[in-house]
Amino acid sequence: MKWVLLMSVAACLMLSACSGGSGGASDKTKDGKVIVSFQTFWGSETRKPVIEKIVNDFNQSQDKIEVKHTYVPWGDIWTKNLAAVAAGNPADVIVNDINSVSHRAQNKQSEDLSPYINESIKNELYPNLWKTVEYKGKFYGVPFTTDTxxxxxxxxxxxxxxxxxxxxxxxxxxxxxxxxxxxxxxxxxxxxxxxxxxxxxxxxxxxxxxxxxxxxxxxxxxxxxxxxxxxxxxxxxxxxxxxxxxxxxxxxxxxxxxxxxxxxxxxxxxxxxxxxxxxxxxxxxxxxxxxxxxxxxxxxxxxxxxxxGGGFVLEIPKGAKHPKEAAAFIKYMAGVKAQEYWAKKNYDNIANMQAAKNVIKGFSGKEKMVYQQAVDNLKDTRLHPVPIHYPxxxxxxxxxxxxxxxxxxxxxxxxxxxxxxxxxxxx
Structure with a gap:
């Protein structure tokens, strides 16, 4: 992803973003739940039902937050997000590229998550993935999926x-x-x-x-x-x-x-x-x-x-209206239940180590053989984040x-x- 180009495109889209990137006209539902807008590019027949099931499970797991999922096409989601951030009206949570987290952190396009999520969460996730979300001693995303x-x-x-x-x-x-x-x-x-x-x-x-x-x-x-x-x-x-x-x-x-x-x-x-x-x-x-x-x-x-390898992270765009509630949803997405469900349904490598082990136990035959090898590969898999000075x-x-x-x-x-x-x- 050429982030210099994305920045210039984002500048051109600022005016159009002013009409709203948060995905909701109201901050709360009728029964007082805070609405958290969540944007992904997962709109296929296989992936969209999976992410919406996870969102629904989260909504039913508590009574203070209502997450609303919006699909934005792959070719548009990140340029529109940068434009919405520049206009001060982004979504609350977005799925983003794992290898460019530090660039968005440096450019003040994403929120520092350390005030909202305990850093101990990194102990649940693969270490090589966690390194990609750190910038100057803080972290600006939580790994969700990876590959090898x-x-x-x-x-x-x-x-x-x-x-x-x-x-x-x-x-x-x-x-x-x-x-x-x-x-x-x-x-x-x-x-x-x-x-x-x-x-x-x-x-x-x-x-x-x-x-x-x-x-x-x-x-x-x-x-x-x-x-x-x-x-x-x-x-x-x-x-x-x-x-x-x-x-x-x-x-x-x-x-x-x-x-x-x-x-x-x-x-x-x-x-x-x-x-x-x-x-x-x-x-x-x-x-x-x-x-x-x-x-x-x-x-x-x-x-x-x-x-x-590569992968995707969950971020809170800079200027999101509900960072505390957004962070609660991100923690749920990185947890064993959500990660395990995503992996089983989409056959993806995931960030949560325990969830990956659980998934292997549920597979058999060739399905298990391939997934086991993919998980074993992660020890020798390096991610190469886009360098700050050479974007x-x-x-x-x-x-x-x-x-x-x-x-x-x-x-x-x-x-x-x-x-x-x-x-x-x-x-």
């Missing part, structure tokens, strides 16, 4: 290739060896590709962090872009593309965007990286695929299975990565140029 990437692999393909279906690749070296055995080539084209690193949801930057001891492109204020491991990784990805052939990959990638079924599910790719919810696509495909899941392969046998760093790095992968630049020159460009961007 898994390696899905087709056991039938493994057997056909002479690989042990119960022993997925653990290192990059094994990943390459397995992928080559799983490839099915006919002439100069492929009927099946064993694996390609940037397909799925683990991009080039994630692989670079995986190799570089979990370090992102920027750690604190230190640039970690053109490090030896990241340069090596970018060359590694470019070598995969060179081996498989640009035309072959482009042909596959064209099918990805055409609305056809997922290439892993359709049997065109043997190994695939994705979040745990990808399991529901496999399940609903009715293919009865025999598949397994594993951690992301480690750089080598002495390295951890570093992963990368738009990704736009300087991505073109250089793309150039290197497609052989237009060496990996070293590409990342050195990216680091130079990012350094010049410092606020």
């Amino acid at each position: 990437r898994l390696l899905f692999y087709n056991k039938k393909d493994f057997k056909e290739a002479g690989l042990d279906p119960n022993r997925p690749p653990s290192t990059w070296k094994e990943l390459e060896e397995y992928a080559k055995k799983l490839d099915v080539k006919k002439g100069s084209s492929y009927e099946r590709i064993g694996f390609y690193p940037t397909w799925g949801s683990f991009g080039a930057g994630s692989w670079m962090a995986n190799a570089d001891n979990g370090k992102g492109f920027i750690e604190g204020d230190k640039l970690e872009i053109a490090t030896p491991r990241k340069i090596e990784t970018l060359k590694w990805i470019a070598d995969w593309r060179k081996r498989l052939g640009d035309k072959n990959l482009q042909k596959y990638e064209a099918d990805f965007g055409s609305g056809q079924s997922n290439p892993f599910i359709s049997g065109k790719v043997s190994m695939w990286t994705d979040v745990a919810t990808f399991y529901t696509q496999i399940r609903d495909s009715k293919t009865n695929m025999d598949f397994g899941v594993a951690p992301m392969p480690a750089y080598d046998s002495s390295s951890r299975h570093w992963n990368e 738009d760093y990704q736009s300087r790095i991505d073109p250089q990565i793309d150039a290197a992968i497609h052989g237009k630049k060496s990996a070293k020159k590409a990342l050195e140029k990216a680091e130079k460009d990012v350094k010049q961007q410092r606020k």
